[in-house]
Amino acid sequence: MRLIKNPEERRNEILDAAEILFVTKGYTKATVMDILQACSIAKGTFYYYFQSKEEVMNAIVMRFILNGEASARRVVSDPNLNAHDKIFRIIMAQNQPDDNKLGLIEQLHHVQNVEMHQKSLVETVLRLSPILAEVVEQGIEEGVFHTPNPKESIEFLLVSSQFLLDQGIFQWEEDQLLKKVEAFAHITERVLGAEQGSFAYVTRLYFPHQA
Amino acid sequence: MRLIKNPEERRNEILDAAEILFVTKGYTKATVMDILQACSIAKGTFYYYFQSKEEVMNAIVMRFILNGEASARRVVSDPNLNAHDKIFRIIMAQNQPDDNKLGLIEQLHHVQNVEMHQKSLVETVLRLSPILAEVVEQGIEEGVFHTPNPKESIEFLLVSSQFLLDQGIFQWEEDQLLKKVEAFAHITERVLGAEQGSFAYVTRLYFPHQA
DNA sequence: GTCTATAGTAGGATAGAC
DNA sequence: GTCTATCCTACTATAGAC
The missing domain is CATH 1.10.357.10 (Tetracycline Repressor, domain 2)
Structure with missing residues (x-):
């Protein structure tokens, strides 16, 4: 189930998903797990692209x-x-x-x-x-x-x-x-x-x- | 090991200990555990007096x-x-x-x-x-x-x-x-x-x- | 270099027994 | 009022597949 994407694209996917979640649930309530699920990526991938929420x-x-x-x-x-x-x-x-x-x-x-x-x-x-x-x-x-x-x-x-x-x-x-x-x-x-x-x-x- | 104190007194103990810790270690770095240890109280006691750090x-x-x-x-x-x-x-x-x-x-x-x-x-x-x-x-x-x-x-x-x-x-x-x-x-x-x-x-x- | 999976730490917060 | 035990979540670490 390994999907390799263009890093730029992946980064933007994370950003887009996070923006929607932050806007709908609020920054604090939106968890990193929510973001992971929205983009179907693993935790390690998230922290590979960003140092923190x-x-x-x-x-x-x-x-x-x-x-x-x-x-x-x-x-x-x-x-x-x-x-x-x-x-x-x-x-x-x-x-x-x-x-x-x-x-x-x-x-x-x-x-x-x-x-x-x-x-x-x-x-x-x-x-x-x-x-x-x-x-x-x-x-x-x-x-x-x-x-x-x-x-x-x-x-x-x-x-x-x-x-x-x-x-x-x-x-x-x-x-x-x-x-x-x-x-x-x-x-x-x-x-x-x-x-x-x-x-x-x-x-x-x-x-x-x-x- | 159960020590019951005047609520006002206990509240101020927590505040004073927290102020010292916030000033010396910084708000983020000072953990609730630090405060607990400084006043020798349990976590439950802390959250009985304050809703949050x-x-x-x-x-x-x-x-x-x-x-x-x-x-x-x-x-x-x-x-x-x-x-x-x-x-x-x-x-x-x-x-x-x-x-x-x-x-x-x-x-x-x-x-x-x-x-x-x-x-x-x-x-x-x-x-x-x-x-x-x-x-x-x-x-x-x-x-x-x-x-x-x-x-x-x-x-x-x-x-x-x-x-x-x-x-x-x-x-x-x-x-x-x-x-x-x-x-x-x-x-x-x-x-x-x-x-x-x-x-x-x-x-x-x-x-x-x-x- | 890019990704998964999983296990684990630390710290804030809660539940419920006493 | 106080405690112990437990939960939740941000974050780290690691081992390994492509």
């Missing part, structure tokens, strides 16, 4: 984040967009991932998956901040932003929005969240030294049904 | 956070301090807890227990933000701060500093960290609408050996 989770989250990074890069490399447009589109792209990824996000927001969740937020910040910093520098040249620390300012804004506005970490009521998003637009303008009101559209992105 | 860590962290909250409240209620002084002292108090608590902090910053770590950061934000918001409002009345969203601004500043500057979440090189702290002082001034340079002292608090 956690490493599998890492790889899944990475696949997801690299997607977001790629789409952000596409926006930045468009020579016809100004800094404000680019930021708008990058935010849009991050908030509208493929439909089949929504389950993973929802899974990340469940209490049982704090580890996976935090890792994904951290990775998002690390990968998006250099890209967005580039856009801020473009904005400084265009004269619409004014800050001596583009990179640090973006990191600060990314971290605060990613963590504070995440309903898996802080559970805010809808009206509290609306206030925070409005304040965030305001804060962004101050931190980046942008014109007052220039980020007001962010509220409409997060709360399309409002005003 | 994590719950023990939770209790330890809570003891620590309530301390920080209390000292912040003492500062705020001092009628002789202006807003800038209060913020300075609150930051000082948070960064210089009792000596016997330093190990715990270091542990939180190193340990792989993301769930517990995040819980402590979230709890810190939730407990400190109303207190600091009060100080910001005082500063607005004193004319040194200018912001339409005192509470939200403080929340954003707290979250970004707590998470971004946490060496357990992001691992920055020392020089990167210095840059971020400097930028954070700058950003704080902008967000709170404070005079430029009025938060420059923060860098010296975090890096006493610099400049």
